[in-house]
Amino acid sequence: MQYRSTRGPLDKNLNAPQAIIKGLADDGGLLVPTKFPSSSLPIENLPKMTYQQIVHLILTLFFNDFTPDQLQKSIEQAYGDQWDSQQITPISNSHSNNYYLELFHGPTLAFKDVALQILPYLMTSAVTIEQISNKIIILTATSGDTGTAAMRGFSNQPGTQVIVFYPHGGVSPVQLKQMLGQRGNNLTAIAIEGNFDDAQTEVKRIFNDTVFNQQLQQNGYQFSSANSMNIGRLIPQIAYYFSAYGQLVDKGKIKVGDDLNFAVPTGNFGDILAGYYAKKLGLPINKLICASDENNVLTDFFKTGEYNRQREFYLTNSPAMDILVSSNLERLLFDLADNNAELISKYMDQLVQEGHYQVNSIIKDQLDRQFAAGFATQDQVSQEIQRIYEADGYLIDPHTAVASFVTNQYQASHNDKTPTFIVSTASPYKFPETVYKAITGKPVSSSGLAAIQDLQNIIQQPFSNNVQALFNQSIRAEQIIQPTKMEETISKLLTSTY
Ligand SMILES: *Cc1c(COP(=O)(O)O)cnc(C)c1O
Helix, strand or coil, rough: CEEEEEECCCCCCCEEHHHHHHHHHCCCEEEEEEEEECCCCCCCHHHCCCHHHHHHHHHHHCCCCCCCCHHHHHHHCCCCCCCCCCCCCCCEECCCCCCEEEEECCCCEECHHHHHHHHHHHHHHHHHHHCCCCEEEEEECCHHHHHHHHHCCCCCCCCCCEEEEECCCCHHHHHHHHHHHCCCCCCEEEECCCCCHHHHHHHHHCCCCCHHHHHHHHHHEEEEECCCCHHHHHHHHHHHHHHHHHHHHHHHCCCCCCCEEEEEEECCCHHHHHHHHHCCCCCCEEEEEEEEECCCCCHHHHHCCEEEEECCCCCCCHHHHHCCCCCCCCHHHHHHHCCCCHHHHHHHHHHHCCCCECCHHHHHHHHHEEEEEEHHHHHHHHHHHHHHHHHHHHCHHHHHHHHHHHHHHHHHHHHCCCCCEEEECCCHHCCHHHHHHHHHCCCCCCCHHHHHHHHHHHHHHCHHHHHHHHHHCCCCCCCCECHHHHHHHHHHHCCCCC
């Protein structure tokens, strides 16, 4: 399997290990298979398969430059007993025709773990295959979930070092505790005086700073990335769509071949794109429902075919979805445009230069057929958390609530009776302040761990092991720097480990 850029010509193909190490194409495009696998996965076998077996089938299709043994070992280590659930991504019932697909049973309590538990193993295997002797520096800007999950995944992985920058005061109390509590001899998290965009902009600049990169190279280092544009994160996520389907067949709720909808709380479009890839691999999906918060650029896009980033940016109670440029959408458009890199290049240039682009009618027709979209305001998120708690005695986090609200809205306005999975991307205990207020109507007087405890006092259910583990972490002191000092700080960090 070869990979190419969504923007570039066909002649610069990479194999999977190269694509995973590289992260992004040189021309700024995203790496995608030159030719999508034509085989369908055996749907009828899904109910009997373990999560690990499903991942193995999928990785074998896309990452066939790895040896079966490398894949097998990576999967065993990534999806072992650090998960609170044997199914890895268990499903939960509801009183209605809707189900929850719980992606938050990993060590950092959010869906990023599904990919970031396996990426480090794929990365170190890739380094072996490509015979790279440099140490790989994973450089990441985070608004919370990615940084924690990357540190946890890469902790003590030989030949790698993780450096995470996050906005000072811009992550939730639980996320801060998680980042400062990660243990490993190769992990650093540093706060910057600025917001997430400041961190992200500077990280991108450092990635492209030729002089700095040459200097690193001379000292035996090179950068790689663990963000959701990395194909090594996207492909493993396809597995939970198949697993969810198999679990529902196993419970007797659907028959093999029946259609399902998936409603996905969307930020950078990685999660929902994995669903689209699952559909291309033969999973019977009717609609993928793209759910956004008040940053509803995607809702407008699916409605009009125009992507317009020129709008106000809102910080909401679903912070992982506060985003105006959904990078992985580019991969969907590339596929819907029949791999027309020239067209995608044109759209992406327009987005940078004019702040918007309009897709052609062929692409728009495909979007209409395969997707639905909607958004929820912060008040609607709170009401939805409350409504589901009242109806089912089930707690959902704010991101999941966005998808749950949009699903209801969609089902009320369309005559679509397809059973629907609401993809649940974070544990409610990761956002205790919002969830507490939603179900009690009163703000919680505590924050962070104390708020988790206050929430549990109402719910009266035991913590999972991974929630309990939060209480046993000791944390380091926070280090805060100016964004202009990021490069210098990286230099110093690496020099001290030469
Ligand atoms: C990252 C994240 C999302 C958004 O996922 P994308 O793949 O970026 O669309 C949604 N919910 C939570 C809790 C997340 O951490």
